[in-house]
Amino acid sequence: MSVTLTERAARHISNFIDKRGKGFGVRLGIKTSGCSGMAYKLEFVDQALDGDLVIDSHGVKIVIDQKSLVYLDGTELDYVREGLNEGFKFNNPNAKNQCGCGESFNV
Amino acid sequence: MSLLQIAEPGQSAAPHKHRLAIGIDLGTTNSLVATVRNGIAVCLTDEQGRALMPSVVHYRDGGGIELGFDAMNARVSDPRNTIVSVKRFMGRGLADVTHIEAMPYVFEGIPGMLRLRTVQGSKSPVEISAELLRALRERAEASLGGELTGAVVTVPAYFDDAQRQATRDAARLAGLHVLRLLNEPTAAAVAYGLDNASEGVYAVFDLGGGTFDLSILKLTRGVFEVLSTNGDTSLGGDDFDHRLYCWVLDNARIAPPSAEDARRLQMAARAVKELLTVSEETPFRLRLDSGEEVDLTVTRAAFFEMTRPLVQKTLTPVKRALRDARLSPRDIKGVVMVGGATRMPHIQRAVAEYFGQEPLTNLDPDKVVALGAAMQANALVGNRRENDHWLLLDVIPLSLGLETMGGLSEKIIPRNATLPVARAQEFTTFKDGQTAMSFHVVQGERELVADCRSLARFELRGIPPMAAGVARIRVIFQVDADGLLSVSARETSTGVEASIHVKPSYGLTDDEIAGMLRSSLEHAGDDLTARALREQQVEAERLLEACTQALAADGELLDEAERAAIDALIARLRQLAPGNDATALSDGIAALSRATESFATRRMNRALSTALTGHNIDEL
Numbered sequence: 001m002s003v004t005l006t007e008r009a010a011r012h013i014s015n016f017i018d019k020r021g022k023g024f025g026v027r028l029g030i031k032t033s034g035c036s037g038m039a040y041k042l043e044f045v046d047q048a049l050d051g052d053l054v055i056d057s058h059g060v061k062i063v064i065d066q067k068s069l070v071y072l073d074g075t076e077l078d079y080v081r082e083g084l085n086e087g088f089k090f091n092n093p094n095a096k097n098q099c100g101c102g103e104s105f106n107v
Numbered sequence: 108m109s110l111l112q113i114a115e116p117g118q119s120a121a122p123h124k125h126r127l128a129i130g131i132d133l134g135t136t137n138s139l140v141a142t143v144r145n146g147i148a149v150c151l152t153d154e155q156g157r158a159l160m161p162s163v164v165h166y167r168d169g170g171g172i173e174l175g176f177d178a179m180n181a182r183v184s185d186p187r188n189t190i191v192s193v194k195r196f197m198g199r200g201l202a203d204v205t206h207i208e209a210m211p212y213v214f215e216g217i218p219g220m221l222r223l224r225t226v227q228g229s230k231s232p233v234e235i236s237a238e239l240l241r242a243l244r245e246r247a248e249a250s251l252g253g254e255l256t257g258a259v260v261t262v263p264a265y266f267d268d269a270q271r272q273a274t275r276d277a278a279r280l281a282g283l284h285v286l287r288l289l290n291e292p293t294a295a296a297v298a299y300g301l302d303n304a305s306e307g308v309y310a311v312f313d314l315g316g317g318t319f320d321l322s323i324l325k326l327t328r329g330v331f332e333v334l335s336t337n338g339d340t341s342l343g344g345d346d347f348d349h350r351l352y353c354w355v356l357d358n359a360r361i362a363p364p365s366a367e368d369a370r371r372l373q374m375a376a377r378a379v380k381e382l383l384t385v386s387e388e389t390p391f392r393l394r395l396d397s398g399e400e401v402d403l404t405v406t407r408a409a410f411f412e413m414t415r416p417l418v419q420k421t422l423t424p425v426k427r428a429l430r431d432a433r434l435s436p437r438d439i440k441g442v443v444m445v446g447g448a449t450r451m452p453h454i455q456r457a458v459a460e461y462f463g464q465e466p467l468t469n470l471d472p473d474k475v476v477a478l479g480a481a482m483q484a485n486a487l488v489g490n491r492r493e494n495d496h497w498l499l500l501d502v503i504p505l506s507l508g509l510e511t512m513g514g515l516s517e518k519i520i521p522r523n524a525t526l527p528v529a530r531a532q533e534f535t536t537f538k539d540g541q542t543a544m545s546f547h548v549v550q551g552e553r554e555l556v557a558d559c560r561s562l563a564r565f566e567l568r569g570i571p572p573m574a575a576g577v578a579r580i581r582v583i584f585q586v587d588a589d590g591l592l593s594v595s596a597r598e599t600s601t602g603v604e605a606s607i608h609v610k611p612s613y614g615l616t617d618d619e620i621a622g623m624l625r626s627s628l629e630h631a632g633d634d635l636t637a638r639a640l641r642e643q644q645v646e647a648e649r650l651l652e653a654c655t656q657a658l659a660a661d662g663e664l665l666d667e668a669e670r671a672a673i674d675a676l677i678a679r680l681r682q683l684a685p686g687n688d689a690t691a692l693s694d695g696i697a698a699l700s701r702a703t704e705s706f707a708t709r710r711m712n713r714a715l716s717t718a719l720t721g722h723n724i725d726e727l
Contacts, residue, residue, distance in 0.1 A: 016113060016145040026113060043114045044146065080110060084154065084250040087110025087144075 002055060003028060003062055003072050009079040009088060010058030017044065017060075024048060025061030028077065028090075029068040038071065040090050110252060113145045126256040126488040128286070129247045130294070130480025131240065133260055133274065135194040136316040138162050139474060140243040141481035142251060148298065148478040148485075151250045158474060160246075164238045165189040166225040174242045186211035188225045192317075193239075196221055196232035197277070198269035233277045240281035257286040259484040261476050264290040264322050264336040267505070267550070268562065271590050286487040288590065292322035293331055294479030295445045299467055301326060307440030308334065308432075312458055312466065314421065314448040317343040321424045323432045323439075335431035337424040342417065344380075344448030350414050351376040351405070355391060359401040368395045383407050384450050411453045418457045425461065442466040447473050503528070507584055507592060510547035510556045512537055512648075513641040519584045522552060529585040534596075536580075538652065540572040544580060548594050548607070554634035555641070565607040567596045575649075640689040647684045647696055651677060654703060657710060664709045676702050 005013065017023040025048075029041035045063045048054055053069060055062040064072065075092040129151075132139045137159040141150045150158040157176070165178035166188045173181060181189040190212070196204060201216040213224040222229045240260075247255060260278050262271055271288055278285045292311035296302070301309055306326050313320040320338035324331055352373050356364070364372060375393050382389040388406040395401065429435065442458055444466045449455065458466045470478065508518040511534075520530050536544065544567045551559030570578050579599040586592050595606035654677055662670065680695040 012145075013113070016147060020146045027116070040111060041114075042111045043116050046116060082110065084151070084246065085110055085252045086250075087112050087252070089110055 003057075003064060003069070003075045003077070004055075005057040005060055005062065006076060006078045007058050009077050010060045012079045012088075013060050020044065022046060025054070025063050027063045028072060028075070029065060030071050041068075042077075042088055115146065127247075127251045127253050128256050128481070128484035128488040129244075129251075129258045130289075130477050130482070130484045131243055131258055131260045131278075131283075132291070132294070132474075132477035132480060133194065133236065133240065133262075133277075134162055134315070135192050135318070136162060137473070138239055138243060139477035140247050141474070141477040142247065143481050143485040144251075148481045150474050150477055151246055153246060160239070160242065161191075162193065162239055163189060163191050164193065164235050166227040166230070168226045170227065172238060174238060187213060188227075190223060190225075190230075190235050193232050193235045196223075197236060198267070198271070198273035199232070233273050233280060236274070236277035237280035240278055240283060244281055244283055255283065256488045257284040257484060259287050259289050259294075259480040259487065260285060261289050261291045261294045261480050263318070263320060264292055264333060265320065265338060265340075266590070268590065268592050275591075286484055289480055289483055290322070290333060290336075291476045292320065292336070292443075292445070293324060293333060294476045294483065295443050296324050296326075296331065296479065297482050298470055298475045298479035299441075299443050301441065301443070302331065308434060308438055309441045309443060310425070310428075310439045310462065311443045311445060312421075312425070312449060313445035314454065315343050315446040316345050316448070317341070319343060319421055319424065321421075321428045323428050323434065334434075335428045337428035337431065339420065339424050342420055344446070346417055347380055347414050347448065347451070348373055348377045350417065351380055351410060354405075354409075354413050355401060355403060358403055359399075361395065361399045361401065362397065365396060368397060371395070372401070379405055380410070380451070383410050384452060407452075414453070418453055421454070422457070422461060436462045439464075443475070444468050444472050445475050503586055503590065505550045505560075506552055507548065507550055507562075507586070508559075509534075509582065510549055513645040514556045515638060515641050515645075516549050516551070516554060516556050516559050519582070520586065524586075527585070527587050529583060531581055531583045534580045534582055535576050536570065536573065536578045537575055537649070539575045539656070541575065541578070542570045542572055543568045544570060544596070546582070546594065546596055546605075546607075548592070554638040558634075562592070563594070563607050565594070565596075565605055567598065567603065567605040569601070569603040570598050571601055636689070640687055640692070643689050643692040643696065644684055647680055647692055650696055650699060651680060651684070654699065657703075657706070661706075661710045661713065664713065665706060669706070673699070673702050673706065 013026050017025075023044045023046060025045045027041065027043045027045045029043075030038045031041055045061075048063050049065070052063050052065055055064065071094055072092060073094065075090055075094070078089045078091060080086065080089050128142065130141045130148075132141075139150050139158055139160065141148055143149075152158050153160070153175075160175040161179055163175060163178040163182065165173040165181040165185065167173060168185075168188070178189055182191060199221055201207070201214055201221045204221065207214065215222040215224055215229055220231060222231050223235070244255065244258075258278065260274060260283075262274050266274070275285050275288060292313060295311050295313070296309055301324075309324045309326065311320075311322045311324060313322075318338065318340050319342040320336065322336045323334040325334050326332075355372060355376065371393060372395075375391065379389050379391050383405065386407075388404055391401060391403040391405050393401045439462050442462050442464065444455070444458070449466075449468070449472050455466055455468060503520060503522065503524055506518045506522040507520045508516045511517045517532070519532055520528055524530075534544070545564065546567065547556065547564050548562040549556050549559040550562050553559050567580065570580070580596055581599055582594065582596045584592065584594050591608070593606060593608045595604060597604045654673070658673070665673065676695070676699040680699050683692045683695045686692065
């Protein structure tokens with residue numbers, strides 16, 4: 001079971017952590033809410049917790065809890081630019097349908 | 108579809124609940140918008156990757172608006188309908204704008220606020236600024252992929268109530284929720300993370316295109332306080348261009364240039380100035396429309412030499428601001444540089460020499476204000492990191508007060524008081540049976556109201572009739588965190604109340620504020636004399652009023668000789684009152700008081716016996 005970052009996403013994350021001045025890695029997770037049932041969570045991590053899985057991808061540590069991993073297995077996190085907007089995008093093979101906003105999904 | 112940003116631990120927002128906040132630097136020449144993304148403040152760019160948006164609005168014949176870079180060409184082709192530097196008109200009356208005759212606009216002088224007549228009808232500065240703000244809002248929404256929760260908009264520390272209110276109105280009109288108006292220097296300090304730095308006093312040196320501002324900020328336990336501000340509203344990077352332009356005219360041996368050639372020479376001067384920041388010497392070459400050719404070499408040393416007086420000129424407001432804050436250059440822990448003109452090496456050197464330390468220059472001086480505003484906005488909508496809870500405090504630039512009898516200004520909130528602030532003072536009635544009181548709110552440092560700026564007037568009615576000096580009227584002045592003033596007055600025994608919010612009415616230019624401050628220092632002595640005289644005049648008037656009433660009521664208590672003596676003294680005091688000899692007036696008051704002393708005693712005795720007659724001792 002695994003999740004990965006694209007090289008571009010990894011480069012941006014390590015840049016953001018540098019500028020932030022501290023941080024162990026980035027947490028990927030899901031929570032239940034949103035218009036399609038589940039929502040992605042993307043946060044800086046200062047400390048991994050018990051039960052967290054830590055995955056190294058292009059030199060960036062991804063921290064993920066066991067429950068979220070079930071829903072995120074095989075996900076690739078990308079950093080994209082769409083017009084003036086730029087940010088992270090979850091490419092999740094488990095998601096059956098997504099809300100048009102891209103922030104929530106169901107399996 | 109929205110893209111995700113990395114949140115602080117535990118701060119992930121629920122879908123569609125992102126709190127998007129922006130900071131806007133609404134500048135005279137250029138405006139910017141910034142936000143905090145993935146924990147870092149960044150300026151948002153347009154499709155071409157440009158962060159700056161020229162503060163230019165072009166109202167096109169036949170409808171439609173061009174903004175920013177798109178409107179730049181229209182400055183020459185359609186100057187009447189192309190509004191530049193609208194910030195100078197915010198919250199201003201027609202009479203407040205200097206060099207109005209040199210501007211290509213058609214002004215409409217509605218009392219209080221000016222308006223500009225364009226091909227699309229009459230436009231207020233608020234509406235024009237709102238167009239700029241709307242464009243920045245749209246850029247931010249396209250960049251952030253959602254609706255904005257709120258915005259922090261920066262204003263010069265010198266902006267008065269009317270100008271702040273106008274800025275706020277413009278933002279509202281542009282569909283922005285204004286979280287806070289923030290002083291530009293304070294925003295710059297925030298951008299440099301001084302709020303996380305150790306405690307101390309910092310200076311912000313802001314040399315823009317046409318204005319110079321210096322602010323002294325104090326940081327204690329994460330709280331920012333603006334200790335003092337000073338500046339020069341007619342000193343900026345443009346003056347350096349102009350000095351170089353004059354030097355070229357002197358040295359190139361060309362005929363006086365046409366308007367078009369002059370414009371091209373000025374633009375070339377600006378480009379050469381910018382090049383001299385990085386190179387030791389630069390050619391100044393230009394073929395003029397007149398056929399003449401300019402071919403000169405400008406060395407950095409020559410440029411520094413010709414602009415040395417301008418650099419020196421920046422130090423005067425620096426010294427004044429330090430003096431206002433009662434500090435010396437040694438007390439300053441760091442100096443923040445803001446504004447494109449601070450890129451010039453000799454400015455940086457002069458600042459370093461004066462303060463005895465290298466100024467902070469590692470952030471882009473054009474963007475630093477917008478970045479700080481974005482950080483403040485981010486904190487205000489609640490996206491703050493743990494342990495981050497700073498609060499910003501600013502000061503009022505000019506004292507606020509009330510007019511009292513005799514046209515004197517009674518200062519309620521002194522200049523440089525930190526915001527928000529509330530001060531109360533008690534006043535009383537001047538005449539017996541007075542049932543209403545009129546309040547005149549003024550701003551300025553001078554002792555006489557005539558020399559201060561009038562902000563607002565209101566009346567308190569329904570005061571119960573009482574003897575003069577008995578009623579207690581409590582007046583409260585409140586200035587909120589945005590620097591907006593409200594004044595209320597309340598008669599304490601009955602609770603009748605009246606209040607006013609100071610709305611944009613009349614404006615003062617920064618020049619006038621600076622001028623008012625200067626004149627208050629220059630006229631400190633005269634003002635004191637004038638105040639002393641007015642106080643004597645008010646006292647004389649009060650005494651004459653009291654005597655006249657007493658004579659009418661109990662005149663028969665005096666014999667003819669006594670009455671004649673008092674009448675003579677009254678006549679003499681009446682004569683002295685309008686004069687300007689404070690000493691003679693004071694003597695006249697003393698003489699009349701002395702002469703009426705025994706009369707006052709007799710009146711008292713009569714009042715007492717009237718009160719006692721017909722009562723036995725038990726009743727009392």
